[in-house]
Amino acid sequence: MARINIFGGAKAENRLRPVWQAPTPDHVVGLTWSPDGAKLAAATVSGPVVVFDAHTGKPLHELKGNGFGTAAIAWQPGGSxxxxxGQDKVVRLWDTATGxxxxxxxxxxxxxxxxAWHPQGQFLAAAAGKKARVWSAGGELVRELSAQAGTVMDxxxxxxxxHITLLAYGAAATYDPFAGLEPVKLLSWKGSPLAMAWSPDGKILAHGNQDSTVHFWYFDASHDLQMWGYKTKVRELAWDFSSRYLATGGGPVVCIWDCQGGPKGPEGTKPTMLPGHDENSSLTVLAYxxxxxxxxxAGSDGKVMLWQPTNRRGAQVGEFAFPGVTEASALAWSLDDKSLAAGSGAGTVAVFRAG
Structure with a gap:
């Protein structure tokens, strides 16, 4: 396993143009757009999920969400x-037309x-404890996957x-839920992972870890390397659409790894560093x-920053800050990439036009 150490322009016009802001009942833990871009759903830590008109910010429905708190939401691709x-042991399906x-x-x-919905929307997977289950969109159980060594973190x-990948202590296990209980590939190492991201071409799996590292797997070859030197544990990962660039958090500075170059990828290279968030803050979300x-x-400093990392005139192209002492806690791009939604720990959703 190769190890890579990371080392610690002028601002352009602000391309984050506010469209609307609206309150939610509590700290925003997740945002997701409808496939047609007409609605935006915001999940809050205490449970309620608010569905907004994405153009005006008018609340259309306030769903009760999950008892004891909602943890994550996902909109069905191509559906409603x-x-x-959440913490009530239930996966709930909501009709967003009626609430x-x-x-x-x-x-x-x-x-x-x-x-997580299958990209074509016909299957749904959820993780609870050491296991994950897969259902059809109609709610019929397809498979309960084998128990992992620890809690499924992602x-x-x-x-x-x-195929679906489960991330848990010591391994990333990939299954074909329609074929059986044995993984089609098991990528093992000693460590406590927190979050993962697949490259859009399906060739590289990256995951951030408790020990302030990012692990990086070439899936087919099972070849791996590790990026280290981060300030904090790493939960923030995002790939660009070309599968060339991987953005990582793990502190207040965005790191961009260039993953071209054959089987060695970013090995032996330095990342592009994008400072902009407050020095004593930490990134909370990254989204290409x-x-x-x-x-x-988004960061614990309440800032939402917009970057064009390959822009030679300056990578930072937009900035917004939620007022008061709060964090920017969630981000989501609309499917047409024209709008960006952000949520805050104080219970606010803001939508911007970006470009």
Whole structure:
């Protein structure tokens, strides 16, 4: 395993143009856009999920969410269903046209924290405790996957496949939930992972870890390397659409790794460093556009920053700060990449036009 150490322009016009702001009942823990861009859902830590008119900011529905607190939400690709999970052991499916709960699925254990739709929208996966379950969009259980060595910290569908990856202590296990209980690949190492991100081409799996490192796997070859030297544990990861650039957090500075160059990827290179958030803060979220070159970052300093990392005239191209002492806690790009939503720890959602 190779190890890479990281080392510690002028501002352009502000390309984050505010459209609207609206309150939510509590700290915003998740944001997701409807496929047509007409609605935006915001999940709050105490449970309620607010569905807004994405153009005006008018609240359309306030869903009760999950008992004891909602942890994550996800909008069905190409559909109208919204999935939510939380501390009540239930995966809830909501009809966003009516605001009515249409299904309540047993997550298998308390404290379900992750939920993910298959990219085509016909299957839904959720993790609770050491296990994950997969259902059809209609709520029929397809498979309960094998228990992991520790709590499942993240789960993601591998792009271009029907395989799903579970991230837990000591391994990233990838399964075909339609074939059986044995993983199709097990990437093992000693460590406590926190979050992962697949490159859009499905070739590279990156995950941030408790020990302030980022692990990086070439999936087919099972070749790995590790980036180290981060200030804090790493939960913030985002790939650009070309699968060339990986943005990572782990402190107040955005690090951009250039992952071209064959099987060695960024090995032996230095990342591009993008300072802008307050020095004593930490990044909370990173989000690249789906098909564009803009990267958004959010931090515990309450700032939302917009970057164009390859812009030679200056990478920082936009900035917004939530008022008061609060963090910027969530980010989400609309599917057409024209709008960016941000949430705050004080219970505010803001939508911007970006470009």
């Amino acid at each position: 269903l919204l999935a939510s999970v 009515v709960e249409v299904k309540a699925l047993d997550a298998g254990a308390a404290w379900a924290e992750k939920v 789960l993601k569908w591998r792009p271009g496949t029907n 556009q789906h098909r564009g070159f803009l990267l958004a970052s």
